[in-house]
């Protein structure tokens with residue numbers, strides 16, 4: 330999805346906004362970022378438990394490297410007690426040269442998450458706004474993501490719209506032999522989210 334400025338979704342606001350502070354992710358937030366990343370993937374039933382366990386050290390290495398190189402940024406939403414209740418990440422994906430845009434990377438928004446007991450109170454909306462603001466300030470012409478069902482409304486209200494992207498699955502995702510596969514999405518077509 331890319332933002333178009335068009336507003337969609339439900340205008341109703343049945344619950345008061347949760348007071349949170351949205352601040353940049355630091356290298357020392359890695360444990361919290363991993364907690365949120367796993368929660369998103371579990372919520373999506375994206376991979377089996379053993380696959381997620383193998384994924385964690387790879388993600389931790391990748392996060393440290395990309396954050397250090399300036400190719401990754403993110404925010405955490407903290408409650409009044411200073412506890413992280415949500416967050417999101419943006420990664421600069423390599424892009425081929427474009428006749429329209431000078432940058433050969435494009436921001437990709439993913440891992441947007443709010444703790445289940447804090448949802449529906451505008452936390453993700455503020456997280457996404459903050460991430461989009463940074464992308465805009467850094468001069469990127471657009472920002473992309475793959476939306477889950479629960480995230481779609483948040484993004485649409487902020488102006489994101491579906492694009493022409495298509496995908497052909499060439500090989501189903503590997504399934505763990507130790508796992509029955511329960512909860513894993515197997516070859517289903519998904520984005521990074």
Ligand SMILES: CC(C)(COP(=O)(O)OP(=O)(O)OC[C@H]1O[C@@H](n2cnc3c(N)ncnc32)[C@H](O)[C@@H]1OP(=O)(O)O)[C@@H](O)C(=O)NCCC(=O)NCCS
Nearest residue numbers: 338346441442443448449450451452453454477479480482
């Ligand atoms: C998707 C997810 C991040 C949304 O988090 P959230 O904090 O509940 O999101 P928000 O509160 O900003 O918005 C959710 C809904 O609450 C509504 N809402 C209620 N009170 C609100 C308020 N005070 N301010 C803003 N929105 C409010 C919004 O209208 C929105 O409704 P909509 O989806 O019909 O448009 C959360 O459900 C989640 O973590 N899901 C699992 C992981 C996931 O799917 N992540 C997305 C990856 S793409």
